[in-house]
Amino acid sequence: MTINRALTALLVALPLLAAADMVGTDDWLYPAPVPAAAASAPANRIVGVPGSTVRVTQDQLHDFAKVVDWHPDSHPQPPPIILQAQTPQGYACGFCHMPGGEGRPENASLAGLPLAYIIAQTKAFRGGTRHSARADWFPTTAMQRAITAATDAEIAQAAGYFSQQPFRSRLAVVETATVPATRPLGYILAPVDGPREPIAGRIIEVPDDLEAFENRDSFSRFTAYVPPGSIARGEAVADRIGCLACHDEQMGGWGPGRSPSYVLRQLRAFKSNARADADAAPMQAVVEQLSPSEMVDVSAWLADQPPRP
Known part of the structure; x- marks a missing residue:
């Protein structure tokens, strides 16, 4: 082989090698924060989001214990635990899950989930039978910490509230062979300038308006x-494994249109037995039949389905 041919072969192979490397790691599904290159915004900087007249300081925005409700007219008055933690060091439910239960790709959308399911899963977090397939996935750790401080009455109130909120999907699913360049930002991927790269069997989920997302806008798309x-x-x-045989009623209310990144992490948790509560056995048996790529496909399909009334 001549030097020119060898170089040509190498150039052709490089994208494939990169794709293989992406398949071999799951950092794209469990992004971790990286040290910021620039100084954070001043604590007293005033911030807002599109479509809201609410204005808060940067410091208020990042208070885990007291949630900024950008769109209070979009939902009923929540129980106190949704917007205000019991202690200054605690977590209010709405900080991660949003005041209306909209959620974000790094955690669950609770709006419209069945009441009994929400309560059962909070008990699984508290009892140590629900973990992440990646032990270093902090959103799961944060949930485990938050739930230990909540009383049973508060959990019941929060579950009742979230289960009654309508779920509105704010997600577009796009099939593509290449994706924008991204970098970890918090526990999501954020688009950055750079050449597109092979999707390589992954799901790459990004906010459409990064600033609004970072300002914790519950209307983020x-x-x-x-x-x-x-x-x-x-x-x-x-169809082959019979998802709808069990999930038909639930999928009509909460399955379609939700974050495929979140769904895929749950499938992996079932497969690794990281989710091992009393109700996990049926799903463990199902995902045992699935390859990693099939779990990606099912997550993509479910996310693309329109939520039913």
Whole structure:
């Protein structure tokens, strides 16, 4: 082989090698914060989000114990635990899950989930039977810490409130062979300038308006890039393993249109037995039949389905 041919072969192979490397790691699904290159915004800087007249300081925005409700007219008055933690060191439910239960890709959208399911899962977090497939995934650790400080009455109030909120998907699912360059930001991926890269079997979910997302806007919208053909393949897998046989009623209310990154992390947690509460056994048996790529496909398919009334 001549030097020119060898160089040509190497250039052709490089994208494939990069793709293989992406498949071999799951950092794209469990992004971790990296040290900020620039100084953080001043604590007294005034911030807002589109469509809201509420204004707060940067310091208030990042108070785990007291939630900024940008759109208070979009939902009923929540129970106190949603917006205000019992202690200054505690977590208010709405800080991570948003005041209306909208959630974000790094955690669960609680709006519209069944009451009994929400209560059961909080008990699983508290009892140590629900973990992440990645032990270093901090959003799960944060939930475990937060729930230990909540009383049973507060959990019941929060679960009742979230279960009654309508779920509105703010997600666009796009099949593509290449995706924008991204970097970890907190516990999500954020688009950055740079050449597009192979999707390589991944799900790349990013906020459409990064500033609004960082300001914890509950109306933030997201785009999930998924592998070409994954939606149709996911539907075929769901038909084969009989997802709807168990989930038909629930999928009508809470399954479709939710974050595929979140769904995929839960499938992995079932497969690794990190989710091992009393109700996990049926899902553990199902995901045992699925390959990693099939779990990606099912997550993409479910995210692409329109929520039903």
